[in-house]
Amino acid sequence: MRMICLGLLALAEAVALREAAVSSPIQHVLVQMPLLVLAGAVAGWQLSVPRHWAVPLLLTALTALLFWMLPINVDWALTPAGELVKYVSLPLLLGLPLRLSWPWLGPILRGFIKANALSMLGVLGFLYTHAPVRICNSYLVSAQQELGFAFLYLAAALACLWAIPVLFGHPRWLPLSTDGCTKCGA
């Protein structure tokens, strides 16, 4: 229940950021969209699914992720139809399925996904800082470059965060990654 409320809160925040999303791609792509994903993940926090759902759910989440990474869809997300699809698909087709499939993913697959996320952010960062043209018609070139740097900073931050358990062992304040599996009955 508490988690559903939190999810709704994240969703409300994302909706409240509508104006901000129009004015800045950083607030759109790196604040509003992740909040929507978070809303879905948090809403499904205490749910669990049988193991054979894991791969289809992961593929669903990856599809949604790739879909919203495309510059053409970032532009589209600012039209009324695109906005509606964004509000529905990011929580329900990305946040929720990712949360539900995550406990079933082995450490290698998790590492693979994380490594890919980092390299993808790096490529996006390079693309957005170096593109000679506007990638999204709805935003200024200067904003596009800022977004590129934001991608790079985010990649650096995530790399540090994910490296902590690898380098220093699992810190006590982080939940054990096996928790999810026991919760789901593994």
Add this chain to the structure above:
Amino acid sequence: MLARAFLSFLAALIGGGILWHATDGARAFTSETARRLDVARSPRPVPGVILEDMSGQRVPLLPQEGEVVLVEFIYTVCGDICQIAAADFAEVRGRLQAQDVKARLISVSFDPQRDTPEQMAIYGDAHEADGVVWTVARPEESDLDGLLELFDVTVIPDEWGGYQHNAAIHVIDGSGRFSAVFDTDAVEAVAAHLQEVQP
């Protein structure tokens, strides 16, 4: 086991299909490419809008008998991209005249409030637009939004009181349809295209 594999396969198939569709068969990753593909596939009829040119005369946007119209969207106090685009446009004009293609070039201002005929004339002089083959013109305020929407031109105010917009050369063919988009510096491609569609 087979049922489970099938489920994953189905998810991958649907996901791939959605992405394939969203990118127009992995060809359009930005809205600029998407609009170019869309226009080439299904040309859009252009309404009979009348513009006011730099000498205050009323000129039709639509091509007249046997001609093709090239449109560029600009605002005259633009500091960078429009100036480059105008130089490219001049080159296109020269190229078309050399090839004896009957075409009219119009730089349409999307800032009709600031761009008075006098202001447009200054811009025209700076780029040697003669007012006959190549003219600078502004639409009625009430026609502007419709035009920008039809041509899929996004105009957003920048930090310095100007605008940023997708600059390109838009072709209105002999039958009055918006049917192609080119980069402003794609002089060769524009010339070749017009040779082809010349009415």
